Amino acid sequence: MHFIDQVEEMVLGVTANKVRSGLTMLGIVIGIASVIAMLSVGQGTKKQIEDSISSIGSNLLLVMPGAQRSAGTVVRSAGGSAKTLTMSDAEALKSIPGVKAVEADSSSRVQVTTKGSNTNTQVIGTTPAYTSVRNVSMDTGTFITQAHITSRAKVAVIGPTVRDDLFGENATAIGQRIRISGMEYTVIGLTKTKGGSGFSNADDAIYIPLSTMSAYISGSEYVSTIGVQAESQEVMTTVQESINALLLQRHKVTTADFSVMNQSDLVSTASSVTGTLTLLLASIAGISLLVGGIGIMNMMLTTVTERTREIGLRKAIGARSREIIVQFLGEAMIETMVGGAIGIALGYGISKLISTFASMETVVPMWAVGLAFGVSTGIGLVFGYYPARRASRLNPINALRYE
Amino acid sequence: MIELSHICKSYVNGAEETKVLRDVSFKVENGEFVAIMGPSGSGKSTLMHIIGALDTPTTGTYTLDDRDISTCSEDELASIRKTRIGFVFQSFHLLSRSTVLRNVMLPLIYAGVTDGERERRARTCLESAGVPKNLHTHLSNQLSGGQMQRVAIARALVNDPTLILADEPTGNLDSKTGDHVLGTFQDLHAQGRTIVLITHEPYVAEHAERIIVVRDGQIVQDQKNPHPRKVSVATEESS
Incomplete structure (x- = not known):
């Protein structure tokens, strides 16, 4: 079987039942969109804080009267009065x-x-x-x-x-x-x-x-x-x-009787705070991605059952197990990749909306787009593999008789 | 040419061993039209699975085109089904959301035949199976039962197989449509095709030139049918 024909079969498999494929994709779309939107808020906040720190001046050391209370950036609040x-x-x-x-x-x-x-x-x-x-x-x-x-x-x-x-x-x-x-x-x-x-x-x-x-x-x-x-x-x-x-x-x-405040200390403290914020937001979004992935697996397993007789037929007319695996895995990958692409676009739109209406700076980093796409493809691979393998192992005789 | 010698098949279920086929031997020459007949539970389905390279025998040898395939691996069997055997099933097994043409081309897709060649061969086979041209682009779930079975026959023909294996091809059709389908088989036989038809109905079996009767996993009768029942195949099907 030629690769191009294999791809065509996958596409036909996905488009044959548009409602089912659409619902499968929806889980990934929501997952990816929320990852992108959440990361953009986290990154935007980080950028905003860093910008406002650097607007004070670059490579700046501030010497203030009054003793420093403790190491680091914490300065006695009444320092200015000394x-x-x-x-x-x-x-x-x-x-x-x-x-x-x-x-x-x-x-x-x-x-x-x-x-x-x-x-x-x-x-x-x-x-x-x-x-x-x-x-x-x-x-x-x-x-x-x-x-x-x-x-x-x-x-x-x-x-x-x-x-x-x-x-x-x-x-x-x-x-x-x-x-x-x-x-x-x-x-x-x-x-x-x-x-x-x-x-x-x-x-x-x-x-x-x-x-x-x-x-x-x-x-x-x-x-x-x-x-x-x-x-x-x-x-x-x-x-x-x-x-x-x-x-x-x-x-x-x-x-x-004075204290010296280092601007880079401020930056690193702020960065670690915003980093934690980004991580928190990303992990919430990650959970929705996982749920989307399990949704894909569930859908694919249902699909395998629903298409048992089709799998039996394909095997009877000479499809090898590997070709069946590739077919089902490919369908899962197409669904997650298309879902991922839509999710990235949607997440980008949401982050634009947030920055417009919530007067909050949002930045969609390129690495997040790459990550989201990689993750959605990975989900297709991981959660598509088990149903695909199950499909390929069906005995053609039993599969053909399946009611 | 296919040859089965001393085929036995048994299934082990727990401690119990069920013998489905006991020492079955026969030979089918190229161009023969054979009916394998027997009641349900006689082992004819298992026999069909072995002939169709869907299953391998427990003991005995099965030779298809001078190749012993009784010990083949799963992928080798798939390759044999792809190139040497055309299946026609009782419940048609067409991909309902694909066009008639695509259904017939499917075995060629798995065989890696090029695009243009595929369509040419599919159309030729649809013609010899009696599917009118205007139906080629229909979705297969828009067809009647008789039309579906003809499409399935065209699909079985498309790889130019050594053997066409039909499992109760008229089981889901009314008697008139069933007759037309049997007529199609007779036409294909007249063109020199080798056909093995599996059925439990004596009426259906009588359309073949040779009838093998299976009972309790053994061949109880194997004789020529000198006067096969003739079907008057109308050029246009009414169904």
Whole structure:
């Protein structure tokens, strides 16, 4: 028997009873579609979290005042209120090998007013390096320069949310005057939106020179955060150790009165959380796949019984056992493969719907599509084999007489 | 040519051994039309299974076209059925959701015959079995009983077998349609085909040229039938 004829026989076998084949496929379609949809939600969440972490800046180490409570990423929540870090600490950190840029900032929540409107937002006094360290880019205008720092200029760079609150959406903010703690500032720049999410929204902030901040708002030379950008991912641990050593030496203490937070620790913690989430979702979907597979086996066994006389006839006219096995296994594979393909399309559609209506990012990874297709074909092989073997072992005499 | 010598077949059921065939020997020459007759339980079905290479004898030898096939493996038997034997069953056994043509081509598909050749041979055989051309593309479950059995006969012919083996071919048909089918067998015999027909009805057996009577697993009578019952085969079947 030629291969092409064998395939034709399988296709005829599948299409001969469309309702039965359709129902068999349905189990696989649902299983695969849910695997794809669940994985896309898991992967989407993971991507969203990783994006929001990397939007803080890349290869970033954050030095905060106050002692670290325990190892890892858990930082004492009141860390910002302690006053141990100064601008000169930040200057000193620049000399550490592997450090690309250092910014220092001090922030405080204040009421900001302009003609006719006001808002409560975060005012961050900082240095020019802030843009590169914290991954902030300008929409229009310029960021704070060294000249502004030196002259304690009353200039402000505002985030898009602040612009919307004070001047209205898409209004021109550059050159406008705003009032912070009784002093008037000129808006010189607008930052690009970062799609702010989570606890610190970078879009809802006003940046002013650090020197201006300490002179007119905070009234002290202390900074609340020093952001250090390392040259690469690889040197981060070394840089972190050097920062620790240098600051201990500068502060002349043995126990740290500051803490250093490593961005990659954050990423790996978040990844492990989302990884667990993805695994959970995938295992729920996996169960429905298994049920679909057993459904296939059940259907195939029924089919074998129903087609006993046909099998007997095929054997009587010269079909070998192997040809019968290939026929039934092939039918199971066609059903699961077609079901898998439909399931992938459906799952893709569902994930699109989720991202549209549930405002949740979904990503359908290519490996999940490959996995789903492989699994559905595998199910056809595994769950089709037993019924196929049973069919091939039927005695033609008994099979022909079967009522 | 087929030759059975000292064929015995017994089934073991627990400790009990049932002898179904005891020392059956006979020979069928090419071009013969033989009826094997016997009541149910006589062992004629078992005999048919052995002749049809569906089963192997416990002892004895069965030679088909000078080849001893009594000790063949399952796959070898399948290959012999595919090339040397054409079956016609009481209940037709057509694939109901396939066309008439596809049903007849099925043995050729398993034999690995090419596409065009397949259809040509299937159409020729359908013609010699008396199936009109307009039915070739019908689904086989749309046919009448007589038409189905003719399609089944065409399927048996399509591999140009040494032997056509018919098991109660008229059992599911009314007497008039049955006569037409028997007439078809007589026509095929006239064309030089070898036919072995298994039946329990003397009336059906009388259409053959030689009648072998089996009882209790043994041949009790084997004689020529010099005046086979003639069927007036009309060119068009009414059923």
